[in-house]
Amino acid sequence: MRGLPPVLITAIVLVLGFALCAVQFPNIASTRVVGNLLTDNAFLGIVAVGMTFVIISGGIDLSVGSVIGFTTVFVALAIERWGVPPLVAFVLILVLSAAFGAAMGAVIHVFDLPPFIVTLAGMFLARGASFLLSTESVPITAPVYSTVSDFALRMPGGGRLTAIAIIMLVIVIGGALLLHLTRFGANVYALGGSRTTASLMGVAVGKMTVKIYMLSSLLAGIAGIVFSFYTSAGYSLSAVGVELDSIAAVVIGGTLLTGGQGSVIGTFLGVLIQGMIQTYINFDGTLSSWWTKIATGVLLFAFIALQQGLVALARRPVAKSAGAAT
Amino acid sequence: MTALLPRRGLAQILALIVILAVDRVVSPQFFDLRLQDGRLFGSLIDVLNRGTPVALLSLGMVLVIATRGIDLSVGAVMAISGAIAASLADSHGLPVVLAASLGAGLVCGLWNGFLVAVLGMQPIVATLILMVAGRGIAQLITEGRIVTFASPGLVWLGNGSILGLPVPVAIALGMLILTGAVVRGSALGLLIEATGGNARASELAGVGTRAMILSVYVWCGVCAALAGVIAAADIMGADANNAGLWLELDAILAVVIGGTSLFGGRFSLVLAVLGALIIQTMNTGILLSGYPPEFNLLVKAVVVMAVLLLQSPKLSGFAGIMARLRRAKP
Amino acid sequence: AELTVGFSQIGSESGWRAAETSVSKQEAAKRKVNLKIADAQQKQENQIKAIRSFIAQNVDAIFLAPVVSTGWDSVLKEAKEAKIPVVLLDRDIDPSGKELYLTAVTSDSVHEGEVAGDWLAKTVGAKACNVVELQGTVGASVAANRKKGFDTAIAKHANLKVVRSQTGDFTRAKGKEVMESFIKAEGGGKNICAVYAHNDDMMVGAIQAMKEAGLKPGKDILTVSIDAVPDIFKAMVAGEANATVELTPNMAGPALDAVAAFKEKGTVPPKWIQTESRLLTATDNPQKEYDSKKGLGY
Amino acid sequence: MENSASLLEVRGISKSFGAVRALQEVDFTLRAGEIHALLGENGAGKSTLIKVVTGVFPRDAGIVRLGGDEVAPRSAKAALQAGIATVYQEVNLLPNLSVAQNLFLDRQPMRFGIVREGEMRRRAKALLADFGLDIDVSAPLGNYSVAIQHVTAIARAVDLSARVLILDEPTASLDRHEVEILFRIMRQLAKRGIGIVFVSHFLDQVYEISDRITVLRNGRLVGERETASLPRIELIRMMLGRELAETTSARAAAREHESRKVCASFENYGKSGYVAPFNLELRHREVVGLAGLLGSGRTETARLVFGAERADRGQARVEGTPVRLQSPRDGVRHGFGYCPEERKTDGIVAELTVRENIVLALQAKRGLHRPLPRREQDEIARRYVRMLDIRPPDPERPVGLLSGGNQQKVLLARWLATSPRLLVLDEPTRGIDVGAHAEIIRLIRELCDDGLALLVISSELDEIVTYSDRVVVLRDRAHVEELAGETIDVGNILAAIAADSVAVALEAHT
Numbered sequence A: 001m002r003g004l005p006p007v008l009i010t011a012i013v014l015v016l017g018f019a020l021c022a023v024q025f026p027n028i029a030s031t032r033v034v035g036n037l038l039t040d041n042a043f044l045g046i047v048a049v050g051m052t053f054v055i056i057s058g059g060i061d062l063s064v065g066s067v068i069g070f071t072t073v074f075v076a077l078a079i080e081r082w083g084v085p086p087l088v089a090f091v092l093i094l095v096l097s098a099a100f101g102a103a104m105g106a107v108i109h110v111f112d113l114p115p116f117i118v119t120l121a122g123m124f125l126a127r128g129a130s131f132l133l134s135t136e137s138v139p140i141t142a143p144v145y146s147t148v149s150d151f152a153l154r155m156p157g158g159g160r161l162t163a164i165a166i167i168m169l170v171i172v173i174g175g176a177l178l179l180h181l182t183r184f185g186a187n188v189y190a191l192g193g194s195r196t197t198a199s200l201m202g203v204a205v206g207k208m209t210v211k212i213y214m215l216s217s218l219l220a221g222i223a224g225i226v227f228s229f230y231t232s233a234g235y236s237l238s239a240v241g242v243e244l245d246s247i248a249a250v251v252i253g254g255t256l257l258t259g260g261q262g263s264v265i266g267t268f269l270g271v272l273i274q275g276m277i278q279t280y281i282n283f284d285g286t287l288s289s290w291w292t293k294i295a296t297g298v299l300l301f302a303f304i305a306l307q308q309g310l311v312a313l314a315r316r317p318v319a320k321s322a323g324a325a326t
Numbered sequence B: 001m002t003a004l005l006p007r008r009g010l011a012q013i014l015a016l017i018v019i020l021a022v023d024r025v026v027s028p029q030f031f032d033l034r035l036q037d038g039r040l041f042g043s044l045i046d047v048l049n050r051g052t053p054v055a056l057l058s059l060g061m062v063l064v065i066a067t068r069g070i071d072l073s074v075g076a077v078m079a080i081s082g083a084i085a086a087s088l089a090d091s092h093g094l095p096v097v098l099a100a101s102l103g104a105g106l107v108c109g110l111w112n113g114f115l116v117a118v119l120g121m122q123p124i125v126a127t128l129i130l131m132v133a134g135r136g137i138a139q140l141i142t143e144g145r146i147v148t149f150a151s152p153g154l155v156w157l158g159n160g161s162i163l164g165l166p167v168p169v170a171i172a173l174g175m176l177i178l179t180g181a182v183v184r185g186s187a188l189g190l191l192i193e194a195t196g197g198n199a200r201a202s203e204l205a206g207v208g209t210r211a212m213i214l215s216v217y218v219w220c221g222v223c224a225a226l227a228g229v230i231a232a233a234d235i236m237g238a239d240a241n242n243a244g245l246w247l248e249l250d251a252i253l254a255v256v257i258g259g260t261s262l263f264g265g266r267f268s269l270v271l272a273v274l275g276a277l278i279i280q281t282m283n284t285g286i287l288l289s290g291y292p293p294e295f296n297l298l299v300k301a302v303v304v305m306a307v308l309l310l311q312s313p314k315l316s317g318f319a320g321i322m323a324r325l326r327r328a329k330p
Numbered sequence C: 001a002e003l004t005v006g007f008s009q010i011g012s013e014s015g016w017r018a019a020e021t022s023v024s025k026q027e028a029a030k031r032k033v034n035l036k037i038a039d040a041q042q043k044q045e046n047q048i049k050a051i052r053s054f055i056a057q058n059v060d061a062i063f064l065a066p067v068v069s070t071g072w073d074s075v076l077k078e079a080k081e082a083k084i085p086v087v088l089l090d091r092d093i094d095p096s097g098k099e100l101y102l103t104a105v106t107s108d109s110v111h112e113g114e115v116a117g118d119w120l121a122k123t124v125g126a127k128a129c130n131v132v133e134l135q136g137t138v139g140a141s142v143a144a145n146r147k148k149g150f151d152t153a154i155a156k157h158a159n160l161k162v163v164r165s166q167t168g169d170f171t172r173a174k175g176k177e178v179m180e181s182f183i184k185a186e187g188g189g190k191n192i193c194a195v196y197a198h199n200d201d202m203m204v205g206a207i208q209a210m211k212e213a214g215l216k217p218g219k220d221i222l223t224v225s226i227d228a229v230p231d232i233f234k235a236m237v238a239g240e241a242n243a244t245v246e247l248t249p250n251m252a253g254p255a256l257d258a259v260a261a262f263k264e265k266g267t268v269p270p271k272w273i274q275t276e277s278r279l280l281t282a283t284d285n286p287q288k289e290y291d292s293k294k295g296l297g298y
Numbered sequence D: 001m002e003n004s005a006s007l008l009e010v011r012g013i014s015k016s017f018g019a020v021r022a023l024q025e026v027d028f029t030l031r032a033g034e035i036h037a038l039l040g041e042n043g044a045g046k047s048t049l050i051k052v053v054t055g056v057f058p059r060d061a062g063i064v065r066l067g068g069d070e071v072a073p074r075s076a077k078a079a080l081q082a083g084i085a086t087v088y089q090e091v092n093l094l095p096n097l098s099v100a101q102n103l104f105l106d107r108q109p110m111r112f113g114i115v116r117e118g119e120m121r122r123r124a125k126a127l128l129a130d131f132g133l134d135i136d137v138s139a140p141l142g143n144y145s146v147a148i149q150h151v152t153a154i155a156r157a158v159d160l161s162a163r164v165l166i167l168d169e170p171t172a173s174l175d176r177h178e179v180e181i182l183f184r185i186m187r188q189l190a191k192r193g194i195g196i197v198f199v200s201h202f203l204d205q206v207y208e209i210s211d212r213i214t215v216l217r218n219g220r221l222v223g224e225r226e227t228a229s230l231p232r233i234e235l236i237r238m239m240l241g242r243e244l245a246e247t248t249s250a251r252a253a254a255r256e257h258e259s260r261k262v263c264a265s266f267e268n269y270g271k272s273g274y275v276a277p278f279n280l281e282l283r284h285r286e287v288v289g290l291a292g293l294l295g296s297g298r299t300e301t302a303r304l305v306f307g308a309e310r311a312d313r314g315q316a317r318v319e320g321t322p323v324r325l326q327s328p329r330d331g332v333r334h335g336f337g338y339c340p341e342e343r344k345t346d347g348i349v350a351e352l353t354v355r356e357n358i359v360l361a362l363q364a365k366r367g368l369h370r371p372l373p374r375r376e377q378d379e380i381a382r383r384y385v386r387m388l389d390i391r392p393p394d395p396e397r398p399v400g401l402l403s404g405g406n407q408q409k410v411l412l413a414r415w416l417a418t419s420p421r422l423l424v425l426d427e428p429t430r431g432i433d434v435g436a437h438a439e440i441i442r443l444i445r446e447l448c449d450d451g452l453a454l455l456v457i458s459s460e461l462d463e464i465v466t467y468s469d470r471v472v473v474l475r476d477r478a479h480v481e482e483l484a485g486e487t488i489d490v491g492n493i494l495a496a497i498a499a500d501s502v503a504v505a506l507e508a509h510t
């Protein structure tokens, strides 16, 4: 199975980290904290799934944070000010964000421009558009919101598996299936291997590029809706910097930024590792703003170094299979 | 007719001219210059002066990107060096202050280079570590305060003038010439381009690719540190919380607008600096225009896309458009 | 027993914020309260995470300096379920969440803008006056409120007009850059009669820009800003700044007292403990203000 | 076969890249059921013609008819759908995907929108079995040697070819045995009525397999002939536009062995899991050939000798002095040079110009502080462009835009420019046209006479026999035999390669 060993290693790193944290703060080892970890990182997990596709295909999408921000504002205004029923608002925003991603993908392909820059422009655009919609934060009072926010499966030990956590888990599983079991997924890897070669082998590179960025923006839209559930509000400055968090999660999860390798499950573990770091720092609670940043950096380094070390260890020199059998 | 014009850089120059023209439209006094206390004064000078930090960053960034890397930590390094400069300014002489803050940039660059070249981490995550932690270090130095200083030497670096030009602009020009001389005067330029173009092949050709990668990150760190010192000198204080915030994106943008590919290889220092100027010309234009700030990002997005499309290989810039027109005729 | 209080702080985006953090620590130490501060790095999601982890740790009270006014309902409900009182510091949240917190210790940022506007109107008198405005970060509620208050105050005076308004992101560097362009756009500064900045840091940058343009801030151009950080008093002493509206960094003191009273005697504090928005000008002994504030971690 | 209908008709195709006119009014006709060789020098335009036909490059002029209907595929996918399957010269497959995925990319067996992994693997195994390959098809393709990758690419194209199969230098990295298998399959396909275009620089193979030959020169059509009625000399004249004294496979006169000083020696040198420890002496004025099957460890030996791979045992000496070869830099410092076999990934820096690629190793050797002045660079570049006949003779052209064979020459020039004492050449003539092939072999001999020590790897045993003074034979990543002097001939080498299965070797030889 492609990408499994690094994923296992990432999982080991996560469990190890969790155990270490639990030794220091026994409270961490509770379903409550685990539930929180899933809920608090739900939107990050969802965008990171989309980012995984983009990065494996050899691209990058810097616009996701802004798309989340835009989505929250749009949804809030649609429901609260324009009187659109919530479900219709969701459909509208998902169509809108998918179209936005498709447009970025098309520009990247047609004009042969670097994704980094095109999506950077997309990031400015989406954030700018949300400022235009509203610079104030808009509370959402629709009953769906309180129903969804209050919904949770109780786990033994008082933990709550919330609706948004469930949405995230479903998307992670769906993403993994899409990436690893479908033709679309294989083509994503193919693009990451080499766009030229993939094209010579008959992959419709242009269509794929459009679809991949569309998927990423669509998931960012869903993440935006989840974020609006999470905060019951729309705010133009929400989710600033999420693009970097999700890229970090994807990379920690063992996906190569150069494309062609990686997995959705790895990304999910990467998200959890980042959540762990955050939780640890919150539990510690003695860190000043600057020590928080330094500790985040150090822990990020420690996790990546540990993981790379383990991967290097695991990569035993395997004799290459010999040539033709005669 | 294309033979008369430089092939590279045409799109950038064109873009700059167009944006300058737009600036002139939104602000009729854009090209006014006058002498004020022995120093030129006017919007054009503002463009140069405000563009300096990003121009300096892009000088380092362009080399990093040429090796197929990226450095997200430059904003944080600016904050660190600014913090160090500000805390030492009133108790030490200018040489010590500069040595300490540029030294800090060098150490930061070494760290990034070590992670990328020796540990083999992917540049974007390797430098993300310092991007996060570095600002923390800067805040640790200032303890979250804005550390102000009055040392005339350092203040002069930010606000003085040489031959009518603001000192930061002179410094940036000097750094451009210095970097150009080092990179193109030695074999560094060729070896960096080879490393970025095909690291495996270059390694096999005997190029010390690790040393190349290490050195570009170090230089990037030093450039960022210098930008940080200038940014601190400009406001006579180190604002560790905000100095250089998100400037890494502007620097990367400048490099790309300057025509250097994010996939490494060929690079141009002058065009990267030109890219920084294009961005600043746009920013200054936005400020002068009087539009409500809610529009800032939208305008930025549109201009960036326009500039990029102008140099898209598919349209192959201006020349491509001309060729198309010519072909369409018969 | 010793109280443990979790404080979800926004971050350290400005000198004022750093001062609030360090004053909070001092106030907690004074009262022998164990204060756990989680820094959210300007992100709401981090604040929510922090509150959740405070709940998981079963603290005695939670202080929250909300980065944005909305989106706290569900997490504050969790706190309420866990019977942990929540006190808002420095900023208020959306009215729908009223019953979810014990009290809010805040200033009124609309009022701050009004104080600034009133001062300017009074100082200018009947003379026509073009004002330029340095806004805070686009989208920040404080920025919107301070703008709103100021606008309301000067709306009564037809001679006052805001001619330019741009964001300076609450920072010195941007304040300086934006002021430079204002000066260029307004006839070298000749058409500007006053600057209003949403915080002092931007004003300090703007003052430099004016000086470099050969203008005399405080004389040629009046200045009024908000926060009362030490450096603005330095400028006042030098005659380069005219007025500032104080935003006290001591929000934790009253909050801690309210919590202690609530825990010991069950005293329910008022829903809003408003801090004073003092107007401080050059006549209010800026040197003394500077000396008293210098050590607070701004 | 004579009267079979024309399947693929190309008329008046032209294609320019900027100022370079790669194709001018080329006609080409492929009939159903024939194997048609497309020949020409390096840079003649063969690959370009193929890419224009399959829609990878847009064409400037001309038409393409497939089975009588005009077609204008605008992408490789469209060409595939029209029934034209192609193995392109340079880009093969995707090393990050599994072998099975590579074989079935974009046409995987599906059920309910889900790829049937098991079924796909089964089919992949069956497909490769036709080529005598039994490998783990779920492993990433990149884990396998170039040869296996190439076979996979061919297998994919064969499986895809509905009407036309185009093979651009498919045999460049195959050994005799695999070439045999390929030819067998090509004949089967032709019998089924599929038209096959075959590009190769191996004239023996062309005569063995093709029915008809089309020759291009400088982007123009020279002519189309029946293979059977075209004498070899005549074919070469068509390709080169001049006579060529055909290289004989006769050995060069044996040179004095004693007079040669040892240049570099390796004692018990090796790396575990890579190559078994070996002893090797390389002398000035001497060519040592490395022979063996694919995967026998020739490239690995070369990399160890050059320093591209670190040995974990043994001692290396240069001119008698013990040295440590830790990195390519060490190799370069000691005056070694190495032309790797995978020129695209390990050799050229595509974006840089011919000049820059040529001076790269020399500059790396001189160090940063002594940049070659531009004038000197130009001079070096011009010298080698002329000496090796690199085309187009423009030193300022990005090397990635050169044809495959010309890229190979640029690599050779890179190392010659460093005036090395030892040159390691891994498949130096791969993809090189007959003219240049003769040139390079002549060059190898000359260099050798000038005192250079050479270690040459080649899958063409004739070639090895022609220039080698000694031949080291490898099997299973170990040096198994050394032949010298009169004992060097193709038969002996084959015997050594397959010492334990002589029969196979003999069969392959015929």
Ligand SMILES: Nc1ncnc2c1ncn2[C@@H]1O[C@H](COP(=O)(O)OP(=O)(O)OP(=O)(O)O)[C@@H](O)[C@H]1O
Pocket (backbone or CB within 6 Å): D017, D020, D022, D040, D041, D042, D043, D044, D045, D046, D047, D048, D049, D089, D391, D392, D401, D402, D403, D404, D405, D406, D431, D433
């Ligand atoms: N993408 C390209 N851009 C510019 N020039 C090109 C490009 N591809 C090929 N050329 C030029 O077109 C000419 C024909 O090249 P082509 O690759 O078709 O030769 P070839 O006959 O296949 O040679 P070889 O036997 O070496 O593979 C060469 O001069 C080459 O430099």
Ligand SMILES: Nc1ncnc2c1ncn2[C@@H]1O[C@H](COP(=O)(O)OP(=O)(O)OP(=O)(O)O)[C@@H](O)[C@H]1O
Pocket (backbone or CB within 6 Å): A320, D144, D145, D146, D147, D292, D293, D294, D295, D296, D297, D298, D299, D300, D309, D341, D342, D457, D459
């Ligand atoms: N350490 C390495 N790093 C990168 N590539 C390697 C390394 N070792 C071997 N290779 C490549 O892997 C392939 C495996 O070589 P292979 O097993 O085919 O040996 P060989 O005897 O040299 O065969 P041939 O030269 O005919 O392909 C070679 O193409 C070689 O270039």
Ligand SMILES: [Mg+2]
Pocket (backbone or CB within 6 Å): D046, D047, D048, D089, D168, D403, D404
């Ligand atoms: Mg070719």
Ligand SMILES: [Mg+2]
Pocket (backbone or CB within 6 Å): D298, D299, D300, D341, D426
């Ligand atoms: Mg080999």
